[in-house]
Structures are given as C-alpha cells and as structure tokens.
Amino acid sequence: MTTVPATRYETVIGLEVHVQLQTERKMFCGCSAGYADAPPNTHVCPVCMALPGVLPVINRRAVELTVLTALALNCEIPSYSKFDRKNYPYPDLLKGYQISQYDLPLSRDGWLEIQLEGEEPRRIGITRVHLEEDTARLAHRTDGSGETYSLIDMNRAGVPLMEIVGEPDLRSAEEAREYLVKLRQILRYTGVSKVNLEEGNFRCDANISLRPAGLDELGSKVEVKNMNSFRAVYDALRFEVDRQTHDLDAGNRIPQETRGWVETEGRTVSQRSKEEAHDYRYFPEPDLPPLTFQADFVERLRGQLPELPDARRRRFEEEYALPRYEANLLTESRARADFYEAAVAPARGHDHGTFVKHAKQVANWMLGDFARLLNASAMDIADAKVAPADLYAMIALVEGGTITGKVAKSVFDEMFRTGQAPDAVVEELGLEQMRGSDEITAVVDQVISANPKPVADYQGGKQEALKFLVGQAMKETRGRADPASLTEILKARLEAKA
Numbered sequence: 001m002t003t004v005p006a007t008r009y010e011t012v013i014g015l016e017v018h019v020q021l022q023t024e025r026k027m028f029c030g031c032s033a034g035y036a037d038a039p040p041n042t043h044v045c046p047v048c049m050a051l052p053g054v055l056p057v058i059n060r061r062a063v064e065l066t067v068l069t070a071l072a073l074n075c076e077i078p079s080y081s082k083f084d085r086k087n088y089p090y091p092d093l094l095k096g097y098q099i100s101q102y103d104l105p106l107s108r109d110g111w112l113e114i115q116l117e118g119e120e121p122r123r124i125g126i127t128r129v130h131l132e133e134d135t136a137r138l139a140h141r142t143d144g145s146g147e148t149y150s151l152i153d154m155n156r157a158g159v160p161l162m163e164i165v166g167e168p169d170l171r172s173a174e175e176a177r178e179y180l181v182k183l184r185q186i187l188r189y190t191g192v193s194k195v196n197l198e199e200g201n202f203r204c205d206a207n208i209s210l211r212p213a214g215l216d217e218l219g220s221k222v223e224v225k226n227m228n229s230f231r232a233v234y235d236a237l238r239f240e241v242d243r244q245t246h247d248l249d250a251g252n253r254i255p256q257e258t259r260g261w262v263e264t265e266g267r268t269v270s271q272r273s274k275e276e277a278h279d280y281r282y283f284p285e286p287d288l289p290p291l292t293f294q295a296d297f298v299e300r301l302r303g304q305l306p307e308l309p310d311a312r313r314r315r316f317e318e319e320y321a322l323p324r325y326e327a328n329l330l331t332e333s334r335a336r337a338d339f340y341e342a343a344v345a346p347a348r349g350h351d352h353g354t355f356v357k358h359a360k361q362v363a364n365w366m367l368g369d370f371a372r373l374l375n376a377s378a379m380d381i382a383d384a385k386v387a388p389a390d391l392y393a394m395i396a397l398v399e400g401g402t403i404t405g406k407v408a409k410s411v412f413d414e415m416f417r418t419g420q421a422p423d424a425v426v427e428e429l430g431l432e433q434m435r436g437s438d439e440i441t442a443v444v445d446q447v448i449s450a451n452p453k454p455v456a457d458y459q460g461g462k463q464e465a466l467k468f469l470v471g472q473a474m475k476e477t478r479g480r481a482d483p484a485s486l487t488e489i490l491k492a493r494l495e496a497k498a
C-alpha cells in the first residue's frame with residue numbers, strides 16, 4: 001500500500017467520547033458506582049437488574065457533572081431536556097433499552113480549541129454533551145471441550161455515562177489525538193471523571209471519511225471502534241486514511257460500515273455494514289420527568305468551574321514571564337500547576353525582577369530534577385513528599401550561599417525521598433557550603449600532597465592535569481565548595497609551590 005499526498009483528499013473526522021462520571025451512586029438507583037475491584041454482580045439492585053415494576057430516579061450529581069463539563073466545553077445549556085429510551089437487543093442490556101438522551105440533550109453547540117505544533121489554534125465544534133447509563137459487561141469464555149459461553153457482570157450496568165459528541169471538524173489523525181489530549185485534560189481539571197482509557201472510564205469511537213479536496217459533500221462514513229488508547233485512535237485513523245485513499249484511487253466505493261481496530265494486527269476489520277445497522281426506535285422515557293433548569297442552577301455550576309488549562313497557561317506566561325513551552329508543561333495537570341503556584345508564592349514579597357527570577361528557578365527545578373524523580377518512581381506530583389514551600393526554601397539556600405548548586409541536587413534527592421525540609425537535610429548530611437578560603441586551602445593542600453605526579457605534570461605545562469586536581473578536590477569537599485574559588489585557590493597554591 002502506498003501513501004499518496006494528503007492534498008488529493010481531505011480527511012474528515014468526528015469523535016464520540018464516552019466518559020464514566022465520578023459519582024458515588026449509579027445513574028438511576030442507589031447502588032455504588034465504584035465497582036472496579038468488586039466481585040461480579042455485587043453492586044446490583046432491582047432497578048439496575050431491570051426487574052419488572054421498578055422505577056428509576058435521576059442522580060442529581062451526574063446531571064451537575066455533565067452540565068459542568070458542557071460549560072467547560074463552551075456549550076449552551078437549554079432550560080429543558082429529557083431522557084429517552086434507546087431500544088436495542090443485546091445481552092449486555094437486560095432491559096432491552098438504554099436510558100439515553102435523543103432530541104433534547106442537556107447541552108449543545110460548544111467548542112474545544114486545539115493547536116498543533118507550529119500551527120494556528122483551531123476551534124473544534126462540540127455537537128452535544130449528554131447523559132446516559134452504562135451497560136453490563138460480558139466476559140467471553142471457552143470451556144474444556146472448546147465450547148464457548150459468556151458471563152454477564154451487572155456491576156457496570158447503570159453507571160452514569162456522559163457522551164461528548166464532536167462535530168466532524170477534525171482533519172487528521174494528529175488533530176484527533178490532540179483533541180483527545182485536550183479533552184482529557186479539561187475533564188481532569190474539572191474532576192468529573194478519572195479519565196483512564198485502560199480502566200475503560202474514557203472510551204472513544206471515531207467517524208472518518210475522505211472526500212476529494214475542495215468538495216463540501218461528505219464521503220461515506222466509516223465508524224471505527226475498539227480503540228483502547230490514544231495511540232490506538234491515532235494508529236487506527238492513520239490506517240483508515242491509507243486504506244480509504246487506496247480504495248478511492250482504485251475507483252472503488254467506500255461502503256458505509258462499522259469497523260473494529262485490531263491492535264495486534266495494526267488494522268481495522270469490517271464488523272457490520274449499514275444495512276445491518278440498528279433502528280433504535282427512540283421514545284421519551286415514560287418513567288422519568290423531563291428536566292427544567294433555572295438560570296441560577298446553571299450559573300451556580302459555572303461558578304464552580306476551575307480556571308481551565310488554556311486560561312491558566314496564558315496567565316502563567318504573563319504573570320511568571322515563562323516561555324509558552326514551560327507554561328504548557330506546568331499547567332498540564334491541575335496538581336502540577338497548583339504545586340508550582342504554591343512554591344512560587346513566598347517569592348511574591350520581592351521586587352518584580354527577583355520574583356520573575358525565582359519563578360523561573362522553581363520552573364527549572366520542577367521540570368528538571370523533580371520531573372525526573374517523579375518519572376523514575378512512576379509517581380504523580382499530588383503524591384510527592386516534597387512540600388511546595390520546601391522547594392522554594394531550598395532554592396533560597398542556594399541563592400543565599402548556604403549550599404552550592406551542585407549540593408542542591410543531592411539535597412533535593414533526599415527531600416524527595418524523605419519529605420524532610422531542606423535545612424534539616426543540609427544539617428544532617430553536613431552539606432553546608434565551605435565558607436572562607438582556609439577550609440578550602442586545607443583540602444587543596446591535602447590533594448596536592450596526595451598527587452605528586454599530576455602536580456608535576458601541571459607545573460611542567462600540562463593544563464589537563466589541573467582539571468584532574470580540581471576534580472579530586474571537589475570530590476574531597478563533596479561539592480560543598482564553590483568550584484570557581486576552589487580552582488583559584490588551587491592555582492595559587494600550585495604557583496606558590498612551583
């Protein structure tokens with residue numbers, strides 16, 4: 001298969017994302033929604049088991065979290081919405097229908113801004129954010145004789161599920177990936193979901209079609225399912241672009257169908273064609289009242305929105321005079337941004353120049369040694385033992401000359417490991433910077449008498465020998481001496497002895 005220049009066809013992608021909400025209870029009953037480690041069929045009741053004669057009750061928190069998300073995605077919140085029954089026969093749906101929202105969703109007409117490296121920002125339309133219930137889980141097994149059978153676990157049935165439907169505004173697999181990264185970031189900032197693809201609380205389906213460049217009419221839509229990571233979404237879409245390009249070039253028609261991504265083979269396979277598509281026969285859910293929102297309900301939720309990633313990044317660039325790249329990294333998660341601001345806070349008493357300098361130093365430490373240690377221990381910053389004020393205090397020790405920049409690295413390692421304050425670490429390990437030349441001179445003399453050969457070499461004109469002697473002396477001081485003054489003293493002593 002050959003890849004042709006993308007300019008001949010335009011790629012059109014729309015994503016549908018399902019997100020499990022972080023509520024204590026299920027969508028329409030009192031069962032616990034936290035089923036991750038629970039034995040099968042232990043978080044169930046007559047309502048989510050779909051026994052006859054039961055009545056669902058709307059989970060208010062789930063509605064609030066959905067509206068909160070919709071507001072974060074710049075959606076309009078109509079004052080009136082309702083739930084509908086989406087009918088389809090499948091073993092993971094004991095009721096024979098899913099309670100969802102059809103023509104009057106909780107929100108509509110929003111947007112999400114994405115920006116690829118080196119390109120202008122683009123707004124991707126959000127068609128709607130609505131609320132529904134999750135289905136049960138099926139486990140397919142094979143017994144000893146090779147006979148296949150399926151088990152059903154109802155724990156997931158009825159867990160609040162939010163669906164975010166995007167407009168077909170995305171033009172490449174790269175944009176689709178960026179959209180998902182951005183969406184996940186916003187959902188984490190607002191705290192509405194854990195947003196973990198591996199755990200299945202964030203799922204994505206994609207619609208993709210190609211059309212000759214310049215045409216407005218959409219090509220046949222192919223829906224791709226079964227993608228369990230951002231990488232899988234990206235790979236599946238790249239595969240589809242190539243596959244559809246190849247077929248169109250060969251003069252073939254692209255059938256409208258649903259395809260599944262087969263991770264192990266790196267390709268999509270046809271699952272069902274349009275002819276087999278379900279007619280969901282939606283109708284209003286007769287057991288639930290429609291929802292009517294007062295304006296103050298929506299405004300109260302708007303007031304609960306945190307400062308969102310883009311706004312925070314822009315403020316970081318301005319307030320802390322950080323380059324965009326660093327501001328981006330520091331605001332990647334709310335916890336990291338919060339840590340940064342708490343660590344910089346004590347510098348606010350200084351004049352602007354000093355404040356900006358300290359803000360930069362804190363950024364350097366957070367994106368350098370701190371990030372490295374967090375990575376190495378696969379730890380989130382929210383779980384780190386280092387207190388923000390202690391990071392600042394350590395930087396102040398370097399600034400005040402109590403410790404050298406070199407020693408600061410070991411001090412921070414120890415702070416990271418134990419959670420101790422920097423002055424305690426410095427005292428305990430005796431890492432205070434050597435003050436005055438006497439102490440350094442003593443070390444230098446010791447090194448000179450222990451290394452007669454390099455000393456002779458240096459005196460004979462070999463400059464590299466000096467580097468070796470400086471290294472030996474620095475090692476002797478455990479980095480506690482300022483390298484420049486140590487070198488100066490060493491040279492002076494060597495001259496004197498020559």
Ligand SMILES: [Zn+2]
Nearest residue numbers: 029031045048
């Ligand atoms: Zn239940």
